[in-house]
Amino acid sequence: MSNCGRRVESWVDLYDLPTILKDKPVFETLDTLPADAILGLIAEHRNDPRDNKIDLGVGVYRTSAGETPVLDVVKVAEQRLLDQQTSKAYIGTAGDPEFNAAMQRLTFANPALDERLMTMQAPGGSGSLRVAAGLLLRANPDATVWVSEPTWANHHPLLGGAGLNLKPYPYYDTASHTIRLDAMLGALSGAARGDVVLLHACCHNPSGLDPSEEQWRAIADVIVERGLVPFIDMAYQGFAEDIDRDAFVIRHLADRVPEMLVCNSCSKNFGLYRDRVGTVSVLAEDTSRRDVVHSQASNVVRTMYSVPPDHGAAVVSIILSDASLRANWLIELAEMRDRLKSMRSLLNDALESKAPGADFSHLVRASGMFCFLGVSKEQVAKLKTDYGVYMVDSSRINVAGITEANVEYLAESIAAVL
Ligand SMILES: Cc1ncc(COP(=O)(O)O)c(C=O)c1O
Structure with a gap:
């Protein structure tokens, strides 16, 4: 055994820390990493004294008052939980079976698949992606995971950092703002049998562009023909059209493939960001394979964070199992979705008049x-310095930062830098 270049004869020697540290403090080997781009942007926006500044960078939903409120149904369910909860003892590695069953129904909506499906509570979408990565690494460490170009900024560090081998497939054409379907299908046709394809179920992050049902069917055809394994990230169910239409690709593929993985996040659609609520689901060939996968996934969890956090999942479970709370949740979800849609239209309309000739x-x-x-990186920088409009370098915007009150100024600022 060796530690810091010094031979250590037994673990007992490790207690001789002062001597070892004198040789070389262990953290001296580390360097400071560059600040996270979005966190840096949030700080810059916070410190900007201009009254008319606009934040289009941060990745959470906001109301027209600029708030990220707790949903009313969440408040009701939390009160119920507070009144009824009798213990804070550990929950099982796989979480609460009732929550898992409710999330499985919300996602797949097909009881006929129950015998082949397992769903496990996980700490948010990120936690569920990390569990899925651990599972994939055990099942096929040599598999390539194909990810859209571009994709959510955290997919690479999260999945690649876990040890998976990632490769990009073309997805978004920045000039025409369309999906590069042919190029995508071409790339996936060259994938090896058993390779994994990461798809965004809806509300593709960062482009916001999702395949139509017809395009999804064409993508599914290639997946089936090539024997690829779909790995679907659904962080925004209900934010595009509705709960069912947003799950189209999952349900379509579940009818056609022997195996697939799905990661859900309840951060956005239940507004439970900091409570860390999500699930990882695996569709297996049959019940016995499903049980094997369950035992392996449980072990991945056990060796990573042991058991998931429970508060947010218990809240979701209460909401989904109570007809009236569920109906009210769907109303609140529709309010968020409709606000995002109308802000997109408002900005497009305002740009049509402030920047005629430009197509947004x-x-x-x-x-x-x-x-x-x-817009270009230079235009993004000018928007920030000259107008106090903040967005990430790629010009990805969070439309939840647009309001009726700021849209005119926003469109004028954009028109001025074009
Ligand atoms: C595409 C995508 N997947 C997963 C996540 C992770 O969500 P969570 O906050 O639940 O970890 C996000 C969050 O922004 C996302 O955009």
Whole structure:
């Protein structure tokens, strides 16, 4: 055994820390990493004294008052939980079976698949992606995971950092603001049998552009023909069209493939960001394979965070199992979705009048919280310095930062830098 270049004869020697540290403090080997781009942007926006500043960078939903409120149904369910909860003892590695069953129904809506499906509570969408990565690494460490170009900024560090081998497939054409379907299908046709394809179920982050049902069917055809494994990230169910239509690709593929993985996040659609609520689901060939996968996934969890956090999942479970709370949740979800849609239209309309000749119609073709504005890095910088309009370098914007009150100024600022 060796530690810091010094031979250590037994673990007992490790207690001789002062001597070892004198040789070389262990953290001296580390360097400071560059600040996270979005966190840096949030701080810059916070410190900007201008009254008319606009934040289009941050990745959470906001109301027209600029708030990210707790949903009313969440408040009711939390009160119920507070009144009824009798213990804070550990929950099982796989979480609460009732929550898992409710999330499985919300996602797949097909009881006929129950015998082949397992669903596990996980700490948010990110936690569920990390569990899925652990599972994939055990099942096929040599598999390539194909990810859209571009994709959510955290997919690479999260999945690649876990040890998966990632490769990009073309997805978004920045010039025409359309999906590069042929190029995508071409790339996936060259994938090896058993390779994994990461798809965004809806509200593609960062582009906001989702395939139509017809395009999804064509993508599914290639997946089936090539024997690929779909790995679907659904962080925005209900933010594009509705709960069912947003799950189209999952349900379509579940009818056609022997195996697939799905990661859900309840951060956005239940507004439970900091409570860390999500699930990882695996569809297996049959019940016995499903049980094997369950035992392996449980072990991945056990060796990572042991058991998931429970408060947010218990809240979701209460909401989904109570007809009236569920109906009210769907109303609140629709309010968020409709506000995002109307802000897209408002900005597009305002730009039509302030910047005639420029085409921003892709703003309304996209859905969910994000899309690219479609301006250069230099224009992004000018928007920030000259107008106090903040967005990430790629010009990805969070349309939840647009309000009736700021849209005119926003459109004028954009028109001024074009
Ligand atoms: C595409 C995508 N997947 C997963 C996540 C992770 O969500 P969570 O906050 O639940 O970890 C996000 C969050 O922004 C996302 O955009």
